[in-house]
Amino acid sequence: MKRFEGKNVVITGAASGVGLATAERIAEEGGNVALMDINGEGVQKVAEDLAKRFGVKTFAYDLDVSNGAQAKERIDEAAKDLGGFDTLLHIAGILRTYHTHEMTYEQWHHIINVNLHGTFYVNHAALPHLLANRFSAIVNMSSTSAIGSHPWMSAYAASKGGVISFTRALYIEYVKQGLRANCVVGGGIATPLHSDFKPPAGGDMDLMRGAMPYVSFAKPKHAASVIAFLASDDARFINGTEIRADGGALS
Numbered sequence: 001m002k003r004f005e006g007k008n009v010v011i012t013g014a015a016s017g018v019g020l021a022t023a024e025r026i027a028e029e030g031g032n033v034a035l036m037d038i039n040g041e042g043v044q045k046v047a048e049d050l051a052k053r054f055g056v057k058t059f060a061y062d063l064d065v066s067n068g069a070q071a072k073e074r075i076d077e078a079a080k081d082l083g084g085f086d087t088l089l090h091i092a093g094i095l096r097t098y099h100t101h102e103m104t105y106e107q108w109h110h111i112i113n114v115n116l117h118g119t120f121y122v123n124h125a126a127l128p129h130l131l132a133n134r135f136s137a138i139v140n141m142s143s144t145s146a147i148g149s150h151p152w153m154s155a156y157a158a159s160k161g162g163v164i165s166f167t168r169a170l171y172i173e174y175v176k177q178g179l180r181a182n183c184v185v186g187g188g189i190a191t192p193l194h195s196d197f198k199p200p201a202g203g204d205m206d207l208m209r210g211a212m213p214y215v216s217f218a219k220p221k222h223a224a225s226v227i228a229f230l231a232s233d234d235a236r237f238i239n240g241t242e243i244r245a246d247g248g249a250l251s
């Protein structure tokens with residue numbers, strides 16, 4: 001499939017895990033990509049690798065999504081380098097676990113700043129560029145923690161719930177301008193974020209049972225294929241909603 005030929009796609013979180021697999025999938029399908037990550041060196045390597053393997057245009061930018069001014073600067077720069085873009089895949093995010101009653105305000109704010117404010121900053125900066133096209137698409141990355149019940153993740157869950165609500169609001173606001181805005185609600189994807197997961201001291205793992213798929217954990221490419229589908233014209237009639245990709249954990 002070459003669904004992204006002639007398309008220019010901005011992808012955040014592209015140095016690792018789901019973002020990296022998504023960048024690979026889009027480039028494999030012919031899309032030019034602007035890759036952003038707080039790990040600037042990592043994302044530069046990914047950009048070079050994809051350009052070599054797939055012959056598409058690739059650009060890399062060092063971006064902390066929790067910095068609004070920087071997000072605007074990098075996204076404007078990407079629009080210039082790409083000659084405009086029609087697709088935003090905002091995947092960057094972090095997970096930290098705490099007993100909520102012990103969490104400091106700083107710990108709460110860090111997660112909300114990266115996952116929720118970061119989603120606003122990146123989407124906000126991208127919107128003027130997206131809306132310059134007849135058709136455009138946003139896919140934001142949420143999590144089963146937003147709609148299931150995961151212990152020790154109150155800040156993470158709130159941030160990812162906010163991502164769903166924010167994305168639905170975007171859909172209705174810009175639907176008549178040709179924008180599609182959807183979320184992937186992921187769960188159980190084998191990435192560094194997932195393997196680094198640890199309960200806080202004394203956390204009872206029995207409480208995590210409802211979050212586990214009965215099948216083995218997904219590979220990043222299995223989330224990437226859902227993101228690519230939502231971003232592509234195959235999903236032309238899907239707007240303002242979520243696709244849950246969690247191996248059935250919440251079913």
Ligand SMILES: NC(=O)c1ccc[n+]([C@@H]2O[C@H](COP(=O)([O-])OP(=O)(O)OC[C@H]3O[C@@H](n4cnc5c(N)ncnc54)[C@H](O)[C@@H]3O)[C@@H](O)[C@H]2O)c1
Binds near residue numbers: 118
């Ligand atoms: N792995 C899972 O099971 C799972 C489930 C649901 C949702 N998600 C979501 O998927 C997304 C990708 O996570 P992943 O599992 O691939 O993890 P990952 O740690 O492999 O990748 C996350 C990427 O985001 C980047 N990043 C972190 N903070 C950043 C910041 N402030 N600015 C810019 N980039 C930043 C990291 O450098 C990394 O490259 C996240 O939003 C995560 O919440 C993951």
